[in-house]
Amino acid sequence: MSTAPVRSSAAVEGPPDPDLIRIRDLVYQVAGIFHPDSKLRLLQDRCGRRMKELKVLTMREYFEHLTIRPTRQTELVSLLNEITIGETYFFRNQPQLDALQQIVIPKVIEAKSKLPLKRMRIWSAGCSTGEEPYTLSMVLTEELQRRLKDWTIEILATDLNERSLAHAKTGIYGTYSTRHLTAYYRQKYFTPNGEQLEVQQAVRNQIAFSRLNLSDDARMTFMKSLDIVFCCNVLIYFDLASKRRVIQHFYNNLLPHGYLFLGHSESLYGVNDDFRLIHLPGATAYVKGERVQAGKQAL
Amino acid sequence: MTADTSKASLLSRVEGLKQIPTIPAVLGPLLRYLEQPAEQLDVQKITDMIAQDKSLAAQCLQMANSPLFGRWQKIDSLRTAIVGLGIQRVSDIAMSCGVLNLIPGDTSGIDPVVFWEHSLGVALVCRHFARKISYPDPGKAYLAGLLHDLGIIVNLWVLPKEFRGAFDLARAEGIPLHEAEKMELGFTHCESGRMLADRWELSADLREVVSYHHSLPQGHEHASLIALVELSDLLCRMSGLNHGFIEKREVNLFEQTSFAVLAQQCPGVKDFDWARLTFELDSYMDDVHTLVHAIYRK
Numbered sequence: 228m229s230t231a232p233v234r235s236s237a238a239v240e241g242p243p244d245p246d247l248i249r250i251r252d253l254v255y256q257v258a259g260i261f262h263p264d265s266k267l268r269l270l271q272d273r274c275g276r277r278m279k280e281l282k283v284l285t286m287r288e289y290f291e292h293l294t295i296r297p298t299r300q301t302e303l304v305s306l307l308n309e310i311t312i313g314e315t316y317f318f319r320n321q322p323q324l325d326a327l328q329q330i331v332i333p334k335v336i337e338a339k340s341k342l343p344l345k346r347m348r349i350w351s352a353g354c355s356t357g358e359e360p361y362t363l364s365m366v367l368t369e370e371l372q373r374r375l376k377d378w379t380i381e382i383l384a385t386d387l388n389e390r391s392l393a394h395a396k397t398g399i400y401g402t403y404s405t406r407h408l409t410a411y412y413r414q415k416y417f418t419p420n421g422e423q424l425e426v427q428q429a430v431r432n433q434i435a436f437s438r439l440n441l442s443d444d445a446r447m448t449f450m451k452s453l454d455i456v457f458c459c460n461v462l463i464y465f466d467l468a469s470k471r472r473v474i475q476h477f478y479n480n481l482l483p484h485g486y487l488f489l490g491h492s493e494s495l496y497g498v499n500d501d502f503r504l505i506h507l508p509g510a511t512a513y514v515k516g517e518r519v520q521a522g523k524q525a526l
Numbered sequence: 527m528t529a530d531t532s533k534a535s536l537l538s539r540v541e542g543l544k545q546i547p548t549i550p551a552v553l554g555p556l557l558r559y560l561e562q563p564a565e566q567l568d569v570q571k572i573t574d575m576i577a578q579d580k581s582l583a584a585q586c587l588q589m590a591n592s593p594l595f596g597r598w599q600k601i602d603s604l605r606t607a608i609v610g611l612g613i614q615r616v617s618d619i620a621m622s623c624g625v626l627n628l629i630p631g632d633t634s635g636i637d638p639v640v641f642w643e644h645s646l647g648v649a650l651v652c653r654h655f656a657r658k659i660s661y662p663d664p665g666k667a668y669l670a671g672l673l674h675d676l677g678i679i680v681n682l683w684v685l686p687k688e689f690r691g692a693f694d695l696a697r698a699e700g701i702p703l704h705e706a707e708k709m710e711l712g713f714t715h716c717e718s719g720r721m722l723a724d725r726w727e728l729s730a731d732l733r734e735v736v737s738y739h740h741s742l743p744q745g746h747e748h749a750s751l752i753a754l755v756e757l758s759d760l761l762c763r764m765s766g767l768n769h770g771f772i773e774k775r776e777v778n779l780f781e782q783t784s785f786a787v788l789a790q791q792c793p794g795v796k797d798f799d800w801a802r803l804t805f806e807l808d809s810y811m812d813d814v815h816t817l818v819h820a821i822y823r824k
Binding site: 255261263264265266329330331334492494495496497503504505506507508509511514 | 593700760761764765766768772773774775776777778779780799800801802804805806807808809811812813
């Protein structure tokens with residue numbers, strides 16, 4: 228029997244650099260995004276890009292750029308931009324979508340079963356160029372033939388960035404965004420537009436795009452009666468106090484049975500105690516700590 | 527045949543346990559030896575015990591070189607492994623390989639390795655979780671996680687056809703395996719595992735973990751160890767270290783009895799960062815799959 232060392236191909240070769248681990252912990256503490264050991268190479272690569280830009284040679288020195296130097300806040304944002312770059316594409320988090328379809332939607336239907344109005348309201352908060360709300364619209368359209376027969380679907384898609392929203396409203400995407408589309412979804416919900424793909428009208432009709440700053444307390448108060456909120460890779464850019472305010476708004480805006488989904492490996496630890504982490508197959512989400520039966524609260 | 531007689535007949539077959547191999551010869555004495563206080567343990571004696579079984583020793587070396595056990599320099603002998611990793615780690619590794627060797631090759635179409643992957647995953651999560659919440663004996667937590675599903679191995683050996691029925695039901699419906707076993711067999715792997723744990727004369731706390739990791743009794747002497755295993759098991763079943771199929775449900779750890787029980791003994795559990803532990807599982811998944819492919823599927 229061979230006794231060759233067993234190494235995970237995804238892991239960083241050799242013991243992880245302690246300064247890289249410190250950066251991992253800093254990113255988690257500040258932005259709530261965690262890089263498990265198997266993703267450390269990715270973090271190292273993203274740090275490497277910033278180090279090249281700054282002409283920094285060691286991870287230790289780069290850690291100082293992130294923690295001690297006067298430009299540390301700016302540098303942290305630059306690193307977070309590197310970490311989340313290329314994160315926007317259709318069907319980005321399949322286990323999360325499977326959990327939505329197989330578990331969360333049936334739970335919401337059950338919670339609202341005694342209500343006369345069959346309406347499901349979903350908010351894509353920080354929708355960027357629109358891939359997330361369109362993905363949700365397609366997944367829910369599939370359910371309209373099954374569990375959601377006779378239901379109305381409303382998807383609110385908001386972002387702060389006007390240019391991203393303008394792109395989202397065109398519904399036209401290139402190969403990068405559409406690379407994870409299965410042939411089924413591609414054929415059923417898209418029309419070719421030159422080299423690109425255009426989202427069909429039926430998918431677009433369920434979505435209302437609007438500009439919204441999540442720090443705008445007055446406007447946040449009006450996002451009421453939500454069943455599910457998706458807020459992926461957005462909170463990472465907020466400081467702790469702002470993050471807490473935004474999360475509290477989500478809590479208030481969600482119905483008692485509501486669900487909050489964050490991005491992959493994104494956590495609310497240390498930010499909010501009212502939401503409870505739940506485990507779905509291959510994904511996590513947050514629910515209200517003291518869940519009460521739908522209908523007991525005015526909808 | 528009534529449901530009761532059917533259950534009794536199945537259980538009597540399990541009780542016979544004729545087909546199942548005995549605990550690997552090395553591991554019984556090793557387990558008993560390791561029950562002694564750490565300062566009385568002798569490295570040479572442990573090396574000699576494991577080296578008696580050459581195949582086991584080779585597997586141990588392969589495992590000792592996995593990142594799962596935290597070593598980054600090549601380990602080429604049992605002695606180096608013990609010196610480099612410590613007695614506890616090496617005995618964890620020996621036990622893990624021992625359990626792997628118990629899994630039957632032909633299991634009526636079920637891939638038996640998923641159960642070993644799951645057990646190894648639960649063991650690693652138990653140890654990691656135990657350390658984070660300052661549970662007094664992380665080594666015991668590892669062993670408890672590794673052995674908690676012993677009954678599945680029993681069922682695979684003794685009742686392969688019937689167990690296949692339960693497994694297929696669980697997979698088709700997306701329900702926990704023990705619920706499907708209850709429906710199909712009338713009993714669960716907790717009961718069959720207990721019979722083997724008794725026969726192997728495992729320590730009382732491990733026997734209780736095997737018996738109660740799906741039904742924690744109130745006020746139990748070993749409740750915190752059982753609770754720790756139950757929560758780690760749940761986390762693994764909701765991740766890629768499951769039983770080879772997806773359980774279609776939502777799990778709120780804070781609503782589990784085991785959560786309340788563990789929080790009584792380890793107050794750190796209340797403020798514990800479950801999200802981070804869940805994300806850390808991703809690393810285990812990759813490394814467990816890599817290790818299993820290297821050792822078992824060559």
